[in-house]
Amino acid sequence: MQMKLKLTGTKRTRSNAITYGIVVLAFLLVQIVDGTGNLTSSLRGQLVPICAYIVMAISLNLTVGILGELSLGHAGFMSLGAFSGVIVSVSLQESIVSDPVRLLVSLVIGAVIAGLFGIVVGVPALRLRGDYLAIVTLAFGEIIKNVINTLHVGIGRNGLRISMTDQASLNLGEGGTVIIQGPIGAVGINKTSTFTAGIILILVTLFIVLNLVHSRSGRAIMAVRDNRIAAESVGISVTRYKLTAFIISAALAGAAGALYALNYSTVVARKFDFNTSILVLVFVVLGGIGNIRGSIIAATVLTVLPEMLRAFNDYRMLAYAIILIIVMLTSNNDQLKQLIQRATSIFRRNKDSRRKGEESTHA
């Protein structure tokens, strides 16, 4: 009995190790392909966005899969992280010379700001359930987009200045820099994001989410998801753990946003609209709700796919949609599932008998 218990313990750590391994392997693979000069420039340009979307997908999976609440405004948190990251990066241009350090500070502050908004949105919204929470988060995403669209931020002698009307009212004076110009967005960003930084952010995200899930708090979060009444009856504060998951999810989305924004020289608020929220939700649903590794794979494939489909020209988005529908249908096909299950059970049986053989020889 003790034997069997240990076995599942190692199985869980092994499953986590595979997830980390896939990310590291992908990183090495890209480095090799890039080193030999086989990486197309369009794909190279997508490396950092892919990393950002993977972090977004993992973070949304924490809300949708682990916490079991539907959020349709995740791009809002990404946007908050993106613009606060840009502001930090531009403001600290002179004081922090090292690019990686400035990026790190930007990511952390992007995450903190998004996390703070996670509290502001979460405290009232998490009292709602199901469709109502979805509507509130949807509205939140739109509000964030529209507010940032009218925002003017600059830095001058008097420090950071913010205006909701126009650029002139910033009063920056001589030598001031405008960071965000309302609908034009943030311009003149120093690109500091790198693929390596993206991979590190993914690994940190995995570390946080996987460790959270397999801990006391993670169990409490999943208990609330599975049965709220039973969770309360064993003394778990539902609001507290819903909020914990939501804030962590928002903060990670903020870090993803900062990584994404600092990969471009300009970034506009419209980029983080409802479509982006849905896109990330598609990653989560396609990769399997609650399945972290699935989110990573789905985010990668679905970000690369539109580029791969360039050959179809005008029919690109049509082909993309058709592929999505086909994958959704086949991944929910019972006959197909049974087939896969049968195949894996044969494989497992072989492995088990081999293990038994080993045990008997040891005995």
Added chain:
Amino acid sequence: MPSTSKMVPVPSRAIIPERDLNATPILEVSHLSVHFGGLNAVEDFSIIVGRTEIAGLIGPNGAGKTTVFNLLTKVYQPTRGAILLDGNDTAGMNTVQISQAGIARTFQNIRLFQSLSVADNVKIGLHNQVKYSTMSGILRLPSFWRSERRAHDEAMELLSIFNMQHMANYKAGSLPYGAQRRLEIVRALATRPSLLLLDEPAAGMNPSETEELMANIIKIRDMFQIAIMLIEHDMRLVMGICEGIAVLNYGKIIAKGTPEEIQADPAVIEAYLGQKKEA
């Protein structure tokens, strides 16, 4: 099987086991009422449960038995009346605080954490017993490893009450019905209650399973020295292990007493079998 302690009357016409006489009763409910709109779901419900008593709550369907459990655990707030747990007033507490104060329960329609493993279900029951912060969980600090080991050991020990250790890694939702009911009891025990409420623990069990359950309920009481209050329709179980029984009909207590007294009570017979036709 039932404890041989004699039942003795205590003030307010309630009875508790003689062995519990010198201690504060674990539960003292007086004049508890709840109204839903015009419906008096529970009306003037008073009961005293001794520290190590096994108490029964019976009555026809819709009599308000589960509502009493929901009032005790603050799923509903009472319209009137007081609930004293171990001598302390529970007014103003919520479900979470009640759990921490020492009342645990199972549910009539099983409420497990279906997608999680059996061991995780019990560890969730240990939530307020084995504690460490979210941060030390994420950062895998020493307190995480120490507490997780303790939680694992305690979960296994609790599962061993029902000989369920070998099921620890199964998904809770995949267990057979009887095992799911037993797991709910284990999860409730994990919160270290002083009063355990069982809502139809024998529902859906066959006679031999029920027999085993009866022995286990007594075993739990003796092991943990706690009070157990149960709702049950299986009269063999109720009459076999309950020391004090209260009968509820239309939200009101119609009889209180020992199993023998209840079986002979004309009001109870009428509630269950209907009024005798006048010849």
